[in-house]
Amino acid sequence: MRFKHYNQQQTMLLPYSFDDLIPHTHAVRIVDQVVESLNIQPLLKAYSKEGNPGYHPKMLLKVMLYAYMTNIYSSRKIELALRENINFMWLTSMTIVDHNTINRFRSDKLKESFKEIFKQVVLMLASEGLVNLKQIYTDGTKIEAQAGRYTFVWGKSIKTNKAKMLTQLKELWNYAQSIDNEDDPNPEPTEFKEISKEVIEKTVAKIDAKLSGNEKTSSKAKAKLRYIKNNFTSNLEKYEKQEAILGERNSYSKTDTQATFMRMKEDHMLNGQLKPAYNTQISTQNQIIVHYTIHQNPTDTKTLQPHLENLEQTFGKKLFKKIKEITTDAGYGSEENYDYLKQKKLKAFVKYNTFEKEQDQNYQKKHKAFSKENLYYNPEEDYYVCPMGQKMHKTYQNQKTTTTGYTQTLSHYQAKNCEGCSLRGQCFKAQGNRSIERNHNLERHKQQARELLLSEIGIQRRKQRSADVEPVFAQLKHNNGFRRFSLKGLQKVELEFGLMALGHNLRKKIAA
Structure with missing residues (x-):
């Protein structure tokens, strides 16, 4: 051979x-x-x-x-x-x-320095005509953190445990009062509004003084007092440290304290578990990542403003002003975001939460007659008209502050007499006369968004969004297998995703 x-x-x-x-x-x-x-x-x-x-x-x-x-x-x-x-x-x-x-x-x-390097590459791609930075498509996805999946701390659990401590302290104080002042009709009052180190030390000293040497003290009460002495102060210090780490979040992982537990679509146990993760936000054009940020908040509504502020900070005000349009899904449609986008003079193709439902004919038939969204409103005299033709005048107006500090103004309207109305059962189920709550500023924003989204260019932008930003996440997570961060901490995680984003952009440059 x-x-x-x-x-x-x-x-x-x-x-x-x-x-x-x-x-x-x-x-x-x-x-x-x-x-x-x-x-x-x-x-x-x-x-x-x-x-x-x-x-x-x-x-x-x-x-x-x-x-x-x-x-x-x-x-x-x-x-x-x-x-x-x-x-x-x-x-x-x-x-x-x-x-x-x-x-x-x-x-x-x-x-x-990486954000500056990333910016230089994006501007290089812009000079080559791959992006023009005039319109962006924004979306987010949750990527699992490099942390223990079951090493969690919950804000609600901390509040519950502190409330239990306060209750136990109060019960033992009441017991000490009862055996020490059986003949006293006016026992010493003590306020138990909020647990603190001073409250624990002061109350324990008083209880100890009442129980020590008292023959009526039960062994169970002595054991409880001993447990409070040995554990309450240290437990409270631990809870306070945990609350400082939590900040405004409701959870974090012990092995990556900057990761928040979020409900994710990609779940290794296929049962929708909460896992430590980061909320990744990107803005794209032609499937090229123009900007990215990492957030600890699982809600997309609260990430849009800091994402765009970081974009402006990275590229500068002059380049940021070149962006004229932004397109997102319904996860970003809030009054605060609409106000912010209007302030930045961005044409907002941003859906609100009921936009898709409104396009469903069955939904329109079911809700058209009696829904508060479809009641006639007279802006000059400020009243609504119910399906039976009765005027609903404004009863009062109040303000509500969101968790981000944004103030909403809510107006309340009520009908004068709904008793005996033949449509009452279909109109509303509550007792008394029908009342509605309306946010006029939000309704104006929704009307403007509705007109934009249903226009010819709006339909085009909605179609393009699903073909522009969503495939980027599919490329990173499924094709490249990037489903979990390798590093820990918000700053390192942002850098790692930045490397992924820049690698993605260079692949797009090669394919162009």
Whole structure:
């Protein structure tokens, strides 16, 4: 049998070069060209002039970007690739970097300057005509944190435990009063409104004084007092530390205290469990990520404003003013967001929560006659008209402050006489006369949004949104397998997602 010549010990006069082995159109060459064109002065500020010379930041940045482009996220796997993968060897000129150095560069050196690097690449793509920064499509997804799935702390549990402590303290105080002042018709009053270290110490000292040496004291009461002495102060300190970590959140993970428990669609147990995660927000155009932010709040409604403020801060007011339109789904439709977008002079193709239902003919037939949204309103005289033609005048007006500090103005209207009305059973079920609550500012915003969304351009933007921003998440999470962060902490998580986003943009540049 005949075979082609094969000899591993064959010497070569001129050894192979990496340029011969790597095609000129290969992705690794694009990464090299992009990084070489960047201004890395912000990155150089993270380095000290003293000490031994470090690896060149351009080389490490190229390695990190190409690693995330090829779905290699572990620092140990990146180190292995530097030893075995010719593309990484070409980027580093055969320099071997250990995984600790790679991790320090990713976690520490890049954290202050990466947003500026990301911005430069986006502007480069804009100069090439891939994006124009005139309209953006915004959406969010939840990505699981690198934290223990069952190491949780809940804000409600802390409040419940503190309430139990207060109740136990009050019960023991009442018991001490009862056995010490059986003949006293006016026992010493004590206020138990809120638990604190001072309340515990003061009350325990009084209880101890009443129970010690009293023959009527039961062994159970002595054991309870002993438990309160030994545990209540330390438990309260622990709860206060946990509340400081929680801030305005309702939960966090003990192994990544900045991760919040969120209900996610992708669930490893397939039963909709709450898991520690971060809420990732992106704005895209032509499936290129223009901007990204990471949030601890699971509700998209509360992330839009900080997301756009960060976009303005990153790109500057001049570039931010170029953005004329924003398109989102119904998760962002709130009065506060509509006001903010109007203030920023952005044309908002933003759905509100009942927009899709309103397009359903069955829903319209069911709710058209009696729904408060469809009652006739006279703006000049400020009254509504019920289905029977009765005027519903304003009874009072109140203000409500949301958790974000936004103030809403609510108007209340009520009919004068609904007794004996033939339509009462269909109109409303409550007792008395029918009353409704209306937010006129929100209704104005919803009417404007409705007109925009149902216009020809609005229909086009709604169709484009589902084909622009949502496929980006599918690419990152399903095609690239990025379903869980590798790092812990809000700042490091944001940097890691930024590397993923930049890798995604470079893939789009190569495909263009």
